[in-house]
Amino acid sequence: MMQYRRYLSALLLLPLSVMCLLAQDTSVREEMQRYIGYEPGTFKYLTLPYDLVMGSNVAGNYIDIGFLLLAMIGLIFLSRIPQKKWHYALVVLGALLYLSMSMHYGRVSLDENLYLSVNQAGFSDAIASMQQSWIDKIVISTYQANELVMGPVWSFISNVFFAVSSKDWVTIPALCIILLGIFLYSNWYLSERKKARAFQLTLAVLACVSFYWFLLSAGVLWYGFIIFILAFLLLIGSYSREYKRAGWIYYIFLAVLLGWGFLGLIYKTSNIYYKSDQPNFIVDPSVWMYYSGAADEDFVHNSYNRNVSAALTELNAHPEAKIYKVGTSFNYLIDKNNERVYEDNLLSFFAQIQKNFRDEEIASVLEASGYKYILIGLKMWSVDSTPEKTLQAKFKDFIGFVESADKLELVATDRRIRMPDGKVQYGMRGGELVDYGYYALYRIR
């Protein structure tokens, strides 16, 4: 009894003691917080597991953890019937509410690069112009139905708790209460089943690292890799032991696991991110050719970023010239890059420059400080998932400056345009856009 009184006092004191406010710097918000999402307050944490699995916040294979963990948790929790029926009813209700909340704040995919929320303006027009598969039809209509029924409820809750966006009084205490709940539940679960001490300790590590990861890592998956391997190990190990005789649910569990494994193997061997005219071999053909002596380094570089060797040749021929770099991943390819590259990947510094100098002056200002080149990642704006689109606005301003500056001349780009005479060539303007491209290198004259 004393024990529980202590928990209760901790439970009451924690929310009181950690009432916090959130502050947001735009570059951190643009770059780091895109992984955790921009839902109001506590919702961004609560929906994180679902968002992470579905890739709702940031999509890409480097952030894809597959569906197994989420699917398994449901399979395990929902297939077990506790002794008290209302416990079961609570679990089911909780699962449904969780799903509904995640869908309200989640997005659906229109194509592999375009994700939209169902309550976003222009959603209906966007799906009307999209060719929908049967999966699209089922998923999108379920999201729309959820929005119709539960959307107002979630919006109401959000408005009540997070109406003052800069004063979040709920998130940290709520997360503390959740951790306390997990601790108490795990303790009860372990004492019921008399698990080995190593199992208990591993579970304790998993719970705590997960909590701190949720709180501190802004949803960056690889900071918490250890969570996922431990979760797989404990879930699969204990589930397959407990449920071995549970009949066909167990075999479905096995089939899903092995099916996923085989799918993962197919995904890995398909090498779909390497685009070339050849079939998708396991190893990129340009790399193969390099090691057989049939190709040189430039060939390999160009196979990943078209025409990049033109830019690299220019940059590496002038090792003393400074480079103002906005986006792109070319550091590794630029000699002495730590001594001569200034990185302004989120254009924070450029915004300051614009405040202090006129657009016509900026190129001369940079030149006066020894800068000879401006290297631009043409798609750097695409990392911007903020609702306010602050990075996109900054990029628009920046490109406006680049295109209007007389002192800048284009050295190389992989953007392709069709000229009025029908010829397709590398360039930034003057014709119809054929390929948006990844980079552009300008020289200050």
Add this chain to the structure above:
Amino acid sequence: MPLRILATFLSLSWLLWVVLDYFQKHKLYAEAISSNIYLFPLAIALLIPVGAWVAVRRNPSLARYITGASVLVYTLGIFFWLLLLSRADVLVDYPQLVLSPVSFLLTFFKVLCLVLLVLLSAQAMGAWLLDRWTIALPRWLLGHAGLALGLFLFSVLLFVLGALHVFYWFVLIPLMIIPIILRQRHLRELLSRYLFSPLLPKDGMAWYGYVAFAIAALILCIGLAQSVTIYPKGFDALNFYANIPKLTAEGHGLVHGFRPHAWSLIQSIGYTAFDSPEVAHMLSSVGGFLVPLIVYYIGRKQLGFSPAQTFLAICAFVTIPAYTTQLSHELKIDLPLLYLQLVCLSLLLHHLTRGDDRRVLYLIAILLGFCLTIKITSFLLIFGLLVAMWYREGKTGLPMAMFCFILSAILFLRIDRFSGLDYLIGGRYIYASLLVLIGIVVSLNHALADRHYILRRVKQSILIVVIAGAIYTPWAVKNVIECDSPSFDCVLNGAPHSLRMTIKDLKDNYQSSLGQ
């Protein structure tokens, strides 16, 4: 019964929904299946373990040929499949590629041997120190602890050499060869254990264990092969993780700026000693190969799971795209770091379940410090391990107290800024103090009942934090020296790694250019 049917329906509906929603948002899987030219060989590759299981079931005397196979046999078998997977029939249509897989495989084996040389050298060094230390650990854990400790010693030596700017091949190669020569007997034993002893257990392997093993082994080998490249494809690899080793080698020593990067120093051996970017890249990828090895032992020996269950968990983890991408495309330091973190966890489990041994605790603290010097986000694991250390069967009060202490430390030190969630509370320190108070009240409550236990844990927690902090200190000093204005941020994040520029500089330079 109706509830049973309802439960089955609900769990299957959940599963179906999650799968449908996932594939709606991951359309590339459909493309991956339709464009994959290896579907048939892959299916055959997975039928082999099932066939082996059936054969053993029918004729148990065959078991010794299958479960007795060593890693070497499996590795050779897998590379046979890799060769086959290269689809000679399709290659025929591309004359420029037809001989490429052979020359690529030769390069691959050369790089693999050089990476093994680095790892063996580290293992020899670590094992030597553990011998002197006479730490009693199970043989499997001793092997991993030796490797982890050796890598740490390597990183310390490299830091010193880097600070002196004597990163040259004629310094590094003897440094690697000497431990191997001195500990050749130990290494022979180690190699024979890992390469020639039976890998799979004789009993307890269900059919799905074989399949899971085959999938995991195949995907890891493919990942390792794909890491052999002169062009690391990941954004962060190109800007940081492959860039730092290259810059370190170019400058023959530590580079200015960047966060602490102990693993990058180890990777830079690839450039400095062997003039090979591929070795540097594979030193990142090889972490992904070591992770399943330690997970297998944690699952089997410490958590008591069957081999099949453990292989299933490994297979589920290593097939997630986030892992396979790190293995061959992103080439960051997160997989070697994960391996070291798992060694720490395994040592802690050993320490807490097999009786307290202060030397094991020292080892854990050193390795945790090493993890911090690889990536500062390892403090998340340190927090988790500290809380777990206070966990006693059936009692959650003490870990909750530890949790309060750590949360208050986060608020005091403003570590929450890492996440971009900087709290604006004026009363930050008041709330943090309150948390400390709660922690003290709860732990004192327990202390009255078990004073010795609490005191021991307090000492151990302090020991871990102090030793890990001490290991981090050289990097902190480097960071502070390089920063113009030392701060806590600077201690953690280091000086800016690219050029510095201020508006004032720009104005001054512009004014002078106008004056000219």
